[in-house]
Amino acid sequence: MTRAPRPWWRSAVVYQVYIRSFADADGDGVGDVAGLRRRLPYLAELGVDAIWINPWYPSPLRDGGYDVADYRAIDPSLGTLPEAQAMLNEAHASGLRVLLDLVPNHVSDQHAWFRRALEAPPGSPARARFIFRPGCGPTGAEPPNNWTSNFGGSAWTRVADADGRPGEWYLHLFAPEQSDLDWTNSEVRDEFAAIMRFWFDLGIDGFRIDVAHGLAKAEGLPDASTVGWPPPAGEPVEHPHWDRDEVHEIYRAWRALADEYEDPRVFVAEAWVQSPERLARYVRSDELHTAFNFDFLLAPWQAQSIRRSIETTLRTHSAVGASPTWVLSNHDTIREVSRYARRQGVRPLRTLGDLVDLPPDFALGLRRARAAVLLMLALPGGAYVYQGAELGLPEVEDLPVDVLRDPGWELSDHTERGRDGCRVPIPWSGSAPPFGFSPPGASAPPWLPQPAAWSDLTVERQAADPGSTLGLYRRALALRREHPALGGADGDGEGEGDGEGDGGGGEADAAGDGEGEFSWLPAPAGALAFAREPGFACIVNLSADGVTLPSDATLLIASGPLTDDAQVPHDTAVWVTTGPREETPI
Numbered sequence: 375m376t377r378a379p380r381p382w383w384r385s386a387v388v389y390q391v392y393i394r395s396f397a398d399a400d401g402d403g404v405g406d407v408a409g410l411r412r413r414l415p416y417l418a419e420l421g422v423d424a425i426w427i428n429p430w431y432p433s434p435l436r437d438g439g440y441d442v443a444d445y446r447a448i449d450p451s452l453g454t455l456p457e458a459q460a461m462l463n464e465a466h467a468s469g470l471r472v473l474l475d476l477v478p479n480h481v482s483d484q485h486a487w488f489r490r491a492l493e494a495p496p497g498s499p500a501r502a503r504f505i506f507r508p509g510c511g512p513t514g515a516e517p518p519n520n521w522t523s524n525f526g527g528s529a530w531t532r533v534a535d536a537d538g539r540p541g542e543w544y545l546h547l548f549a550p551e552q553s554d555l556d557w558t559n560s561e562v563r564d565e566f567a568a569i570m571r572f573w574f575d576l577g578i579d580g581f582r583i584d585v586a587h588g589l590a591k592a593e594g595l596p597d598a599s600t601v602g603w604p605p606p607a608g609e610p611v612e613h614p615h616w617d618r619d620e621v622h623e624i625y626r627a628w629r630a631l632a633d634e635y636e637d638p639r640v641f642v643a644e645a646w647v648q649s650p651e652r653l654a655r656y657v658r659s660d661e662l663h664t665a666f667n668f669d670f671l672l673a674p675w676q677a678q679s680i681r682r683s684i685e686t687t688l689r690t691h692s693a694v695g696a697s698p699t700w701v702l703s704n705h706d707t708i709r710e711v712s713r714y715a716r717r718q719g720v721r722p723l724r725t726l727g728d729l730v731d732l733p734p735d736f737a738l739g740l741r742r743a744r745a746a747v748l749l750m751l752a753l754p755g756g757a758y759v760y761q762g763a764e765l766g767l768p769e770v771e772d773l774p775v776d777v778l779r780d781p782g783w784e785l786s787d788h789t790e791r792g793r794d795g796c797r798v799p800i801p802w803s804g805s806a807p808p809f810g811f812s813p814p815g816a817s818a819p820p821w822l823p824q825p826a827a828w829s830d831l832t833v834e835r836q837a838a839d840p841g842s843t844l845g846l847y848r849r850a851l852a853l854r855r856e857h858p859a860l861g862g863a864d865g866d867g868e869g870e871g872d873g874e875g876d877g878g879g880g881e882a883d884a885a886g887d888g889e890g891e892f893s894w895l896p897a898p899a900g901a902l903a904f905a906r907e908p909g910f911a912c913i914v915n916l917s918a919d920g921v922t923l924p925s926d927a928t929l930l931i932a933s934g935p936l937t938d939d940a941q942v943p944h945d946t947a948v949w950v951t952t953g954p955r956e957e958t959p960i
């Protein structure tokens with residue numbers, strides 16, 4: 375039997391580069407392409423397979439670059455296209471794939487299309503690329519419907535007509551400077567196909583799709599009956615602009631485009647949806663390749679919740695033959711050290727506001743974050759590492775309000791501090807800010823201030839300490855590459871699974887992703903244990919009591935020290951090799 379090689383993306387570890395905060399080469403306090411280029415050896419040594427770069431396009435920065443003014447260029451403060459091409463070539467030469475961020479739901483108000491739409495009259499083709507509507511009420515002074523912006527307030531802004539009189543309203547599901555495109559318009563579809571080809575032809579390996587659940591809006595734009603999204607689990611809700619069925623036809627067309635390339639390009643969906651079942655619809659075999667698993671990210675650090683998330687993820691992805699992904703944080707969520715430092719299970723912890731009244735224990739948070747990454751990297755499928763997670767960085771919760779840049783701060787009337795606290799520039803070296811983020815003699819400080827206490831967390835410091843969080847990541851990623859059960863070199867193509875999943879559920883459900891088969895092992899209450907074939911097990915102790923290792927286990931790596939009698943203590947994870955796994959009571 376011949377086996378097709380397993381596509382790289384099915385088990386890739388992707389490192390998220392928030393470019394403005396990664397490395398600053400020109401000393402203006404903002405990370406750039408040249409900085410990233412210099413740090414590629416760090417990423418190759420870390421052992422990740424790919425990087426995903428947050429938007430680097432020209433942008434007025436109303437929303438950290440997610441307000442794109444030109445999709446075919448690099449923001450001058452970050453570099454140039456030739457520099458980006460050089461970075462891409464160097465990344466490829468060091469074995470790293472490169473994904474970009476595509477923002478198809480909305481464009482910046484400075485984008486040529488939107489400027490033209492403002493100048494054009496109601497009903498014109500220039501306005502038809504967006505969602506312009508007359509207002510309600512006798513004078514049109516009320517917005518067309520009750521939709522709200524993700525950052526607070528109405529999702530509609532009124533524009534003036536050529537004669538200066540108040541005119542139509544346009545839709546923006548995010549900031550007013552991010553006007554939604556109309557995806558029923560063929561010009562919009564053609565333009566994004568052309569943008570994708572532009573970057574694919576330069577050699578980019580794929581795209582992360584921003585707000586993939588938002589492109590389709592219900593015909594007639596009816597009022598929404600729910601405000602919050604995703605709504606609490608329960609009865610599925612049909613929403614007029616989130617996760618609509620019509621969106622999938624767009625992704626079928628994109629998949630066909632990506633598949634035209636000899637080395638097919640790939641997509642990862644950012645889709646905030648109501649359930650893993652709904653998420654799996656985005657990764658059907660003729661749609662996007664993978665999707666971020668926010669259900670796993672938001673699962674509290676409790677054995678039952680995490681097990682439930684893993685089970686539903688594996689079951690729903692297997693049912694469509696897709697590869698799952700795992701993620702602990704990104705540029706929109708609280709860093710895992712700070713999330714896990716809080717009492718768990720009270721409410722989902724996604725934004726700073728969710729932490730209110732939950733006092734932190736950061737040592738515990740770090741301990742859990744270290745255990746969580748061993749858990750994540752042992753699961754079948756791909757994984758995402760947000761820059762700084764490998765250093766155990768906490769959220770910066772006390773940034774002075776005058777440095778906050780997240781539009782959520784202003785648009786929520788100063789009730790939500792926003793996401794700047796997870797976007798603080800990386801500490802590379804030295805004992806004082808800018809910690810090597812900017813070169814010596816830089817003309818400006820880092821665009822968000824780094825805490826002085828980060829002197830203990832620099833790459834330089836941690837690289838010299840094998841017990842550091844960086845050391846843990848490096849060893850775990852190296853083991854993952856080597857071990858056949860984790861899709862490592864010897865296991866390439868193992869258990870061919872690119873076809874249809876079996877749709878089965880239960881304890882021994884395979885992920886159907888072409889990697890070492892996954893099965894749960896018996897474990898004491900509050901602990902999780904699972905095997906991957908051949909001969910590998912991961913044990914995660916989320917309980918207060920110690921957990922005994924299987925008698926035939928040989929330790930590969932532990933997220934923290936074991937006890938003197940070789941037990942796995944609380945909030946600790948281990949990887950072991952095992953003998954025949956049927957005989958491994960724990």
Ligand code: GLC
Pocket residue numbers: 437438440441477548584585644705706
């Ligand atoms: C996505 C991005 C987020 C941005 C939003 C609007 O959720 O991850 O940072 O604010 O889309 O583009």
